[in-house]
Amino acid sequence: MKFVCSATDISEACQNVQRAASQKATMPAIEGILIRAEEGTVHLTGYDLEVGIKTSVAAKVEEPGAVVINAKYLCEILRKLPSSQVRIEADERMMSSITSGEANFGIKGISPEDYPELPSVTGGxxxxxxxxxxxxxxxxxxxxxxxxxxxxxxxxxxxxxxxxxxxxxxxxxxxxxxxxxxxxxxxxxxxxxxxxxxxxxxxxxxxxxxxxxxxxxxxxxxxxxxxxxxxxxxLLDGEFLNYRTIIEQNNLESSQTTVRFKTREFIDSIERTALVISDRIKTPLKVAFSPGSVRVSTQTDIGSASDRFDAEVGGAALEIGFNNRLLLEAMRACETDEAYMKLNGPVAPAFILPLQGDSFLYLVLPVKMNAAS
Amino acid sequence: MKFVCSATDISEACQNVQRAASQKATMPAIEGILIRAEEGTVHLTGYDLEVGIKTSVAAKVEEPGAVVINAKYLCEILRKLPSSQVRIEADERMMSSITSGEANFGIKGISPEDYPELPSVTGGxxxxxxxxxxxxxxxxxxxxxxxxxxxxxxxxxxxxxxxxxxxxxxxxxxxxxxxxxxxxxxxxxxxxxxxxxxxxxxxxxxxxxxxxxxxxxxxxxxxxxxxxxxxxxxLLDGEFLNYRTIIEQNNLESSQTTVRFKTREFIDSIERTALVISDRIKTPLKVAFSPGSVRVSTQTDIGSASDRFDAEVGGAALEIGFNNRLLLEAMRACETDEAYMKLNGPVAPAFILPLQGDSFLYLVLPVKMNAAS
The missing domain is CATH 3.10.150.10 (DNA Polymerase III, subunit A, domain 2)
Structure with missing residues (x-):
């Protein structure tokens, strides 16, 4: 195998393909990138037996062929080449040479015969x-x-x-x-x-x-x-949770408490109050919904914290406990400035929904608060 | 103690002072920031018994006094305050309260009597x-x-x-x-x-x-x-290496080999060649100086690498081994586009100097190359 191509093109392609190469030393070939040179084109493949990434770059191919080179070293070398062109060669014994400007690297490659074949997807x-x-x-x-x-x-x-x-x-x-x-x-x-x-x-x-x-x-x-x-x-096999049943079981149309809030304000209040929650002891946040107002508070070994913001609260007032991280991640994923929260008491799942339509739906299970909090 | 001040000012001051607070739980007081409120000013101190940082911010002090609050929690809370103003209070039992807008935090503080005194530097x-x-x-x-x-x-x-x-x-x-x-x-x-x-x-x-x-x-x-x-x-006590003797022992004025090189080119060559050096096995770089040229190369279990650049080499040709990291760090520290390297054979220290003057001087000891390399 022998070809010359743009150092930038092959470097960028290898950085991307590398992410599918395996990082564990179970089988040296899959820690490498498969380089296959055909007339006018070099194909690059990374594949860890679960995910494979393929691409190709234009090249002046002087001798077609293939070699597998360790992905980490190949990428590091390509990233640091001194010239805009690179020549890559491999002999029959897979001794590979990477040359650019005055720089030359010699790396022992692996035979392409040892590289696994990617599954083909047909009739899709x-x-x-x-x-x-x-x-x-x-x-x-x-x-x-x-x-x-x-x-x-x-x-x-x-x-x-x-x-x-x-x-x-x-x-x-x-x-x-x-x-x-x-x-x-x-x-x-x-x-x-x-x-x-x-x-x-x-x-x-x-x-x-x-x-x-x-x-x-x-x-x-x-x-x-x-x-x-x-x-x-x-693809993954197995029985995935039936989300439709869960939504049907929780009557979203007539929930006991409906809160319309500004997403940013809810996020800020959770972030602030969670400052006194240590990662080890997962004290719940207490969220109290009352007419016109949401209060977020907690009391831990470190100290106490509370915050409050205005919101439209319809239906029954409610105090409910949440794991701060789960609630925060759901709020952060909302892509709208405002959203609804729909609740059915302190032990039922809480739903977060957009003001209109069904572009997203988040569910967070509440956490039981102990009597003291 | 009771005062109101700018949330931004005290937050920035605490982030800086915090870096001198201790991170280890040997003595709770020195993991804290000492807050001392006097008329019109709040003084902040972090001190881990080795380094202390002090500063002050303007404040409306309603009740002078002092408290020590855990630096980590104090800084995190101050960074996330919702309003531009903050009120900080501590009662006689050191229960501290931080209030800003609708947010309130309660943290148990430590008595300032438990905080060590910073050394004073006089007659300096x-x-x-x-x-x-x-x-x-x-x-x-x-x-x-x-x-x-x-x-x-x-x-x-x-x-x-x-x-x-x-x-x-x-x-x-x-x-x-x-x-x-x-x-x-x-x-x-x-x-x-x-x-x-x-x-x-x-x-x-x-x-x-x-x-x-x-x-x-x-x-x-x-x-x-x-x-x-x-x-x-x-300050540190003890006998510091006598660097003058070392310089005098290595005749810089009449070194066997003098190399004038472009710093960037030397750095690039070291970085490239070192790509095949693993962190575990510290194979030396071989640097060969010959008329007009410097060749950097190495051969390791991973593979071989070599690079070359033009340089003015005066005196004897020389092959010398270096630890790649030590040589690289010295080259990177040069603040000039060009520099001199002065050498006295393969076992004497290598000196790196500016073209003129004595604004810097770096010394790197060579590494013995094994016969094979």
Missing amino acids: YPIEIKQGLLRDMVRQTIFAVSTNETKLVHKGIKVEVADNNIKLIAVDGYRMAIRSEDIDYKGEELSFVVPSKTFSEVVKLINDPEKIINLGIGKRHIVFDVADYQIVSR | YPIEIKQGLLRDMVRQTIFAVSTNETKLVHKGIKVEVADNNIKLIAVDGYRMAIRSEDIDYKGEELSFVVPSKTFSEVVKLINDPEKIINLGIGKRHIVFDVADYQIVSR
């Missing part, structure tokens, strides 16, 4: 969505993905696609986040669970919010076409 | 130096301070002040950094060692490079007046 249903829209939807749900290893399917984000609508759903044992948007889609109803790590990687490759991402969904895999990159990922 | 010799100049001199020497606990005096920077000149000297077992500058000083010759931590704190408080820092030197302590802050620190 194509979905198109704007880069910026998918990025926002992921950001506004991914925080609620479970980090608990026991139920693997909840480490992913469920995607439901139906007649001109796409919905992302994330849950852990204490909360739920749903984001819904209109898209152009008239195909079959689809439902699949994408590992949250895959969505993180897709979002990092976004280069223009107005451009389209293509999703191809197969039986066991999904492929994203974003910018000049292709990301292939397995 | 005043030295004046521009903030920006001291900052540069510290940055260009502090990297060479020893991190070895066995010789405590070398964990500081030696300061020598004589007829219109100030010199900073830092050494560890492998290198030496000296920075020298002209200042207005006609007093007695002075020599003292300031802990590097103290200099770090002083540099962080610099707010205007053109303004003056006042140094007051006592027998065992030093006090810096910078911006609106006063920093008091103990």
